Amino acid sequence: MKLTSEEKDMLAGKYGEGIALAMEIQQAIGEAFEAERMVEISRVHVALSNQEADLWFVEKLLKKGNKCRISPTVNPPYNLEYFKNYIEFTQEEVDIIERTRKAYREIGATLTYNCTPYLENNIPRFKEVVAFSESSATPYINSIYGARTNRESAQSALCAAMTGRVPEYGLLLEENRRGQVLVEVEAKIKSDFDYQLLGYTFPRMNDYHDTIPVFVGLPDKISSEALMNLGAQLNTAGAVSLYHIVGYTPEAPNIKAAFQNHQPRNKMVIKDEDIQETYSSISDKKGEIDFALFGCPHLTIKQIEQIVNVLGSRKFSVPFWVCVSNLTKSLARKMGYLDTIKSAGGHLVTETCIDQPCWKFLSGKKGVTDSPKCAYYTKRRNMSFYIADLSRATEAAIKGELR
Amino acid sequence: MRRYRCHKIAKGKAKGEIVISKDPLCFYLVDPKDGQVIEKNHDLEGKSIANKIIVFPGGKGSSVVQADGLYQLQQENNAPIGMIIKYPDTVLVATSIIMNIPLVDKVDEDFYSIIEDDDVIEINADESIISID
Secondary structure (H helix, E strand, O other), rough: OOOHHHHHHHHHHOOOOHHHHHHHHHHHHHHOOOOOOOEEEEEEEEEEOOOHHHHHHHHHHOOOOOOOOOOOOOOOOOHHHHHHHOOOOOOOHHHHHHHHHHHHHOOOOOOOOOOOHHHHHOOOOOOOOEEEEOOOHHHHHHHHHHOOOOOOOOOHHHHHHOOOOOOOOHHHHHHHHOOEEEEEOOOOOOOHHHHHHHHHHHHOOEEEEEEHHHHHHOOOOOOOOHHHHHHHHHHHOOOOOEEEEOOOOOOOOHHHHOOOOOOOOEEEEOOOOHHHHHHHHHHOOOOOOOOEEEEEEEOOOOHHHHHHHHOOOOOOOOOEEEOHHHHHHHHHHHHHHHHHHHHHOEEEEEEEOOOOHHHHHHOOOOEEEEHHHHHOOOOOOOOEEEEHHHHHHHHHHHOOEEH | OEEEEEEEEOOOOOEEEEEEEEOOOOOOHHHOEEEEEEEOOOOEEEEEOOOOEEEOOOOOOOOHHHHHHHHHHHHHOOOOOOOOOOOOHHHHHHHHOOOOOOEEEEOOOOHHHHOOOOOOOEEHHHHHHHEOO
């Protein structure tokens, strides 16, 4: 791989040991994928996870000195100050989260603690080259904005933030962004929730987990929430970091453009019964619940409004949590939604992910959520879920059972 | 001794027994205490990858689970000592480079036809060579 003189200086330690280590790792990644050069980036999002490997690596970089050249937005750990009021944490858990937050602050991250940066404060433009990790974020910025990122790991994204560069390979190159499988959607896709199931269905029916699908047959109007759901599930059930919707996403004005004048490698039809089969493979249809948990990815203010509209002046009969960004919570407060949810016994929680030790008190219990991704990642915390659309799930939290 | 060309991804050398998997692997679904694969219906379910060279198609799972899985195995001295894959992805590549586990790809099909579990092989990623006694 050819490096510029500045990149060689980075590698040699002229800008500090932290940048040298990050560049060494990136050079190895570049050579593994036979990249010809490094390219400058302008944005980074790091999937901070508050796990031991995450902490080990950020502290390792930090100890060598240097701050990020490009300040990355970061994923949520959990809101220690909030949850301390409800549950006991071990000293080890407190140490890990305090050290994680301190390390990311000192290395120069922008402490958004939110997994939907692409809707708020880290929004790339068309063809902008960036480094994003986080499974709902990479497909959104690649597909909807036409920005360019590979499916970065939390650590490789942090290296990119240190050096301000990424090796040029994969989805950064025009020819690798062409569609591979033509997906005719015959199933009726109406609600935002239908996109969750569609996103889970494609990888289930496809042989390769990292294929680029090209969807036709979807409605003309698709909400941001639907697209957030689609990408999150495509990249959870599979490793799909880019998709095209013909006549809708910027790199697919028509079928020819979506496939860059090539023939599709494969064709697939998704019917109502395929969507139904996905649903029955991931959730039971009805039953009693112990709690409700939403926000994987963080819910938007429109989704909070949807909850409030279903709720009216009724009360929840089970504990009810929604993980949201600081911006969404502040909007909900100003718009009166927070009061409504609070008086019903529910909570809006900021700076928190559903896959964190703060939920350990839900171990062994059965809840309801609107997100297949939430149900998938919390299995190892021994939490189980019914999955239903947001309105039906909210109704279940009021009744104490999904009907 | 037979020698096969390969392509270096993560540097280093390793010599040891191999364990072969038809399925992609997620290191989060491996028990750090003994290196046994605990993923249900996985080709390696119940087998240990501790201190072995794994021959498998590639990684799967989010960056978070893959990195933390390998890290936990390393803390307990039960990480694999080398890896041979067919399909590199950014997450596994970055993780093995950071954790200093030799990783190679692009090995001749011949190699796959003669190897069996527990064969002793040597990976020299730096020189892009795999050798079998």
